[in-house]
Every structure is written in C-alpha cells, then in structure tokens.
Amino acid sequence: YRQGDPSEVTVSTPNGAITFGEQHPLVVVAGPCSVENEEMIVETARRVKAAGAQFLRGGAYKPRTSPYAFQGHGESALGLLAKAREVTGLGIITELMDAADLEPLAEIADIIQIGARNMQNFSLLKKVGAQGKPILLKRGMAATIEDWLMAAEYILAAGNSNVILCERGIRTFDSKYTRNTLDLSCIPVLRSLTHLPIMIDPSHGTGKWEYVPSMAAASIAAGTDSLMIEVHPDPKKAMSDGPQSLTPERFDQLMRELSVVGKAM
Ligand code: PEP
Ligand code: MN
Numbered sequence: 001y002r003q004g005d006p007s008e009v010t011v012s013t014p015n016g017a018i019t020f021g022e023q024h025p026l027v028v029v030a031g032p033c034s035v036e037n038e039e040m041i042v043e044t045a046r047r048v049k050a051a052g053a054q055f056l057r058g059g060a061y062k063p064r065t066s067p068y069a070f071q072g073h074g075e076s077a078l079g080l081l082a083k084a085r086e087v088t089g090l091g092i093i094t095e096l097m098d099a100a101d102l103e104p105l106a107e108i109a110d111i112i113q114i115g116a117r118n119m120q121n122f123s124l125l126k127k128v129g130a131q132g133k134p135i136l137l138k139r140g141m142a143a144t145i146e147d148w149l150m151a152a153e154y155i156l157a158a159g160n161s162n163v164i165l166c167e168r169g170i171r172t173f174d175s176k177y178t179r180n181t182l183d184l185s186c187i188p189v190l191r192s193l194t195h196l197p198i199m200i201d202p203s204h205g206t207g208k209w210e211y212v213p214s215m216a217a218a219s220i221a222a223g224t225d226s227l228m229i230e231v232h233p234d235p236k237k238a239m240s241d242g243p244q245s246l247t248p249e250r251f252d253q254l255m256r257e258l259s260v261v262g263k264a265m
Helices: 038-051 075-088 099-108 122-129 145-157 186-193 202-206 209-221 248-258
Strands: 009-013 016-020 027-031 055-057 091-095 111-114 135-138 163-167 198-200 226-230
Touching (some): 016 027, 038 248, 055 075, 075 091, 111 122, 122 145, 145 163, 145 186, 186 198, 202 226, 209 226, 209 248, 226 248
Parallel strands (some): 027 055, 198 226
16 A cells, blocks of 8 residues: 655646646646647647646547548647637646657657556657656556556656646447446545656546536546546537537636635635
C-alpha cells in the first residue's frame, strides 16, 4: 500500500501554474475529440476558458478503430492548438501515438496524452519517460489497475515523475446503453495504492453526452483530482465523438452545477 504524501503535478501555462493533486482545487480539461480547423478550436478554447476550464484538450493524431475513419489533421493541428494557447492562455493537452512525432508535439503540448490503446506500448512509455513534459496516461480499455500502475511505472522508472492517471471507462458487456463502463471505484482503489493524481473522463466513459454531468459530479464526490470533458461547438457535425460531446452551453451549465458538488474549483 501507498506510503507517504500524494504527489503533485504542477504545469505552467500562460494563465499561471496549475497543480493536479489531492490537496489542490479540481482541474478541468475540456475540448473537442479532434482539432478540426482553426475557427472551431479557437472558439472552443474561448468558450471552455470562459466556463472555467484550465486546459484545452484536442487531438491532432487520432487512434481510430477503422483505418478509413478520420485520422486527425496531424502536424497542422498542432499549429492550431498553439494558436488556441496563444489566444486563451489555456494549457494544451494532446495525444502522442508515434514516437516520431514526439519532438514537434512536445513543443506545443503542456501535457502529453498517452491514449488507452497505447497504455502498454512500452517503447513509447520509455520514450515519454525520458523527456520532461508531464504525461496523462489513460487506462487501457481492458487493463487491470495493476496493468495500469505498471504502465505508469515505466514512465516513472525512465525518469519522468509527472504522471496523471486517467480513467476513461473499461470494456462493457452492456454496450447497448453505454460505450464503456466508467470505473469510478478506481478512485478509492488508486488512492490506496498510488500517490499519483487522478483524472476521470466521463465522456469516453459513457459515450453519451446526456450521462456526462451525473458521472462528472459522481467523480468529484468520489474524490477525483481532475476531469476531462469533451466539448464541441456543434456536436452533430463533429468529425469524431460527437454523441458524447457537450455543447459549450451545456459545458458552461455543468461547470456551474459542479461548483457546488464538492472539491473546490
Ligand atoms: C480521446 O481522448 O479522444 C481518446 C481517443 O481517448 P481513449 O484513448 O481513452 O480512447
Ligand atoms: Mn474522443
């Protein structure tokens, strides 16, 4: 079992230093699944910032199930994220899939996301462990908590102590109603096993925007340190994950509701 104090991950953003950790206010990460164009990413960044988010998350490289689905705009999307950072001062989080993209991605990202499908890509974990940017490590869709903690250990062992663990739902037998089963019991379990900060992603966790607010509130009640929420200016037209994305209006409403739930924001 865990010994000692919880660790903290502090990230400097143009708007100031933000700390993820048990003894700190809730950190909210929001944004679209994919960066689609300059107008939509800057608009989303402005709206989520106004609602109180500290980080903008958007994908440039997307791990899609089908090779024929939209794969993300790649390097050009990194430039658009940099633009959104410049305009709003929000910290940027984006996913790295291929070690070959590490350098340009690390130049604009304040936190590098390793997605569920790469949670056990050990050579990728070693590479992000050997560089300085903090890592957001999503739980693999069929990973046990031990698998997940060992994956985090690869990054820590390579020398990078700034790791945040993100639960995003595990494979479910009942995919008729939800995309995944969001494992909120991981929060107290992780608290007992690890000092690392925790993030919950109810958007991928449920796959339906209607269920995101209640699961976000439940995550706070269970003690999460941070949340990741997908937000798109026009979810019906989204190039990926529209059904689970909140409109900026709904996100704003959610942020107002969450401010009364528990952990200070
Ligand atoms: C995402 O964050 O958009 C994503 C692809 O998430 P995951 O790796 O959890 O499926
Ligand atoms: Mn997504």
